[in-house]
Amino acid sequence: MTANSNYKLYALPHSLYSGKVRSYLRFKRIPYEEVVSTLRVFLKFIVPRTGVKYIPVVQTPDDVVVQDTTEIIDFLEQRFPQPSVYPATPKQKLVALLIELYADEWLLNPAMHYRWSFWHEREHINDVLEHFGMLLSPHAPRALRRIAGKRFCKPFSGALPMLGITARTIPALEAAYLLLLDQLNRHFARYPFLLGDRPSIGDFGLMGPLYAHLGRDFHPKALMQSRAPNVYAWVERMNSTDPQPGDFLADDEIPATLLPVLSGMFREFFPVVTDTVHRLDSWLLENAGRKIPRMIGEHEFKYGDVTEKRLIFPYSQWMLQRPLDFYQSLNGGAKAAADDLLQRVGGYDEMQLKIRQRVRRQNNRLIADASPSIPDPRSA
Ligand SMILES: N[C@@H](CCC(=O)N[C@@H](CS)C(=O)NCC(=O)O)C(=O)O
Secondary structure, three states, rough: OOOOOOEEEEOOOOOOHHHHHHHHHHHOOOOOOEEEEOOOHHHHHHHHOOOOOOEEEOOOOOOOEEEEEHHHHHHHHHOOOOOOOOOOOOOOHHHHHHHHHHHHHHHHHHHHHHHHOOOOOOOHHHHHHHHHHHHOOOOHHHHHHHHHHHOOOOOHHOHHHOOOOOOHHHHHHHHHHHHHHHHHHHHHHOOOOOOOOOOOHHHHHHHHHHHHHHHOOOHHHHHHHHHOOOHHHHHHHHOOOOOOOOOHHHHHOOOHHHHHHHHHHHHHHHHHHHHHHHHHHHHHOOOOOOOOOOOOEEEEEOOOOOEEEEEEEHHHHHHHHHHHHHHHOOOHHHHHHHHHHHHOOOOOOOOOOOOOOOEEEEEEEEEEEOOOOOOOOOOO
16 A cells, blocks of 8 residues: 555546546545646656556556556446446447447547637637646646647647548538537436436546536537536536436336437447448558557548548547447347347447457557457458
8 A cells, every 4th residue: 555545546637538537436436636647747657657648547546557548447347346337238238338439439529629629719728728738737827837738739739630620521520519419418308327317437438528628618618508508417417526326227228318329429430430440450461560550541531421531540449349349249138139229220230340350458558469350351
């Protein structure tokens, strides 16, 4: 045991993925303290202990250090199993895993757009820059943090085109986000969380984009409050320091209000993540033994009717493997129930995808599994 017996969350107040773990720690009532991830903290702790430059990172009182929100939550679920954030029933567990994937890997887009496309709104952008300036020091005067923040934020503000967020796609991106807000607003009018009275891994996933950027930055927060007050109330519920969780809905029920959200996810995001799997498959064949980079070239995708290009992120396959493995492990009545749900939301064919070259995480990096699980059809 270290002198301090609390868990530590290395994070930043405005960091997307930090919001996911923070709300989880609060929900589980795990005593923790939040450490502001300044450059010094990155240099002295995060990089030496994780080998990578991401937040959030959790350090346990017995000095285990875990990086990646999904791994952090799964690690803590072992230590604090009750109440579980994974539903025990097949449809609910599948939906929770799918929504975590969607939030982490796709709703990053509206989050990034609504943070970085509003430079002309002074209050909005100053707040963002002052938060980035915390990398220098959270105690530096606001004006100084704003100046430092301008430098530190460049890799993020400059990332929009790499994510396919351009003048051409922004109208469709905004339309898709407003539609999602309306759908979730209807859902949260009836249910406190996605699957009833208890937040699931899907809720925590959604808290990344829907809190740090879309429910916290000035411009999108005002939009969420006026257009989707029930979503904003959910954000506040998810951040509560005194959570009062109940149970998931009985009988493996999936609320009808979630079906349009799932349909939208399969329509908009699944073509992208499916193509990511195909592109990574080819990349691994051509680059056997090489380290998997964070991005492997670019591919075309569609927002609404507009075709654009974005970078390909192999990590998305790792996240996809979770719901896919779970679904493909089902049989009997559980599979039939999941199939029926998938048919109704236009996701049945998508979920039959067989991943030939699986990936896993080792020492906080993505690596290819030793041997492909299915032979290469091209070598036949
Ligand atoms: N998949 C990772 C993503 C972590 C991540 O991208 N964190 C952001 C901050 S919210 C970051 O550290 N970005 C640094 C970078 O992109 O270089 C997770 O779930 O933890």
